[in-house]
Structures are given as structure tokens and as C-alpha cells.
Amino acid sequence: MESGKKETITVETTVQKSVEKVWECWTAPQHITQWSKASDDWHAPHAENDLRVGGKFLTRMEAKDGSFGFDLTGVYDEVKLHAFISYTLADGRRVEITFIGQGSGTKVVETFEAESTNSIEMQEAGWQAILDNFKEYAETIQ
Numbered sequence: 001m002e003s004g005k006k007e008t009i010t011v012e013t014t015v016q017k018s019v020e021k022v023w024e025c026w027t028a029p030q031h032i033t034q035w036s037k038a039s040d041d042w043h044a045p046h047a048e049n050d051l052r053v054g055g056k057f058l059t060r061m062e063a064k065d066g067s068f069g070f071d072l073t074g075v076y077d078e079v080k081l082h083a084f085i086s087y088t089l090a091d092g093r094r095v096e097i098t099f100i101g102q103g104s105g106t107k108v109v110e111t112f113e114a115e116s117t118n119s120i121e122m123q124e125a126g127w128q129a130i131l132d133n134f135k136e137y138a139e140t141i142q
Contacts, residue, residue: 006093006113009120011128013108013135019101022108023082025138027051032059035137038129041065051079091115
């Protein structure tokens with residue numbers, strides 16, 4: 001690995017909904033608050049999303065018991081409607097999400113730069129759990 005280059009992790013899922021519906025569930029704050037959590041003892045009580053290049057987002061993530069919480073924030077670098085989003089998190093790490101229509105479903109592929117505090121396995125498991133919650137939620141939306 002080159003010095004200065006961060007390791008990347010990729011998680012993915014296929015949602016049995018159209019790419020338009022998947023995009024809406026991924027980007028609309030009223031949907032983000034319903035799925036953005038890694039486990040049932042967490043929730044996202046608030047989300048803001050200015051989905052455009054240079055726009056900012058904020059998702060408040062908290063333990064339901066109030067013991068811990070943080071704001072996940074960043075700025076959008078690239079937005080291609082129904083296809084691709086990239087952003088830079090407040091800590092400087094980059095994230096890319098690709099939406100691929102596949103018949104009646106949509107494959108969602110999320111690649112992110114790892115942080116140095118938690119193990120790669122823990123980060124992958126956490127981001128995959130959030131993506132799995134997204135799939136479960138999005139498939140229930142009409």
C-alpha cells in the first residue's frame with residue numbers, strides 16, 4: 001500500500017426496487033432517518049441532505065439509550081442522478097456509492113476509505129449492517 005493512500009472497503013447489496021425508488025430512499029432525509037443505523041439499539045433521529053456538488057449532508061446517529069451520539073457529515077464531490085454519488089466525510093475520507101439498475105432490482109455498491117481507529121473487519125461489518133438495514137427498509141416502501 002502506498003504511503004498516504006488509505007485502504008478502501010467495499011460493501012454491496014441488491015434491493016428489489018427500481019433505481020429511482022432506491023435513489024429516493026437513499027437520499028431523502030425522511031427515509032435516511034428510517035434506515036441509517038448499524039444495530040437496533042441505535043437510531044438516526046435527524047438528517048439533512050443538500051444533494052448537489054458542494055452540498056452538505058448531516059445524519060445524527062445516536063444510541064437509543066442516549067449514552068453516545070455523533071453527527072455523520074460531509075460534502076458532495078459528484079452526483080449523477082440515479083447512478084453515482086461521491087462525497088468527502090468531515091474527517092477527509094472519501095466514499096463512493098454506485099446504483100446499478102438490474103431489471104426490477106438495483107445493486108448498490110458502496111466503497112469507503114477505512115479509518116484507523118477500528119479494525120477493517122469491524123468497519124466492513126458496520127457499513128454492511130447499515131446497507132442491510134437500507135435494503136430491508138427500501139423494499140418495504142411503495
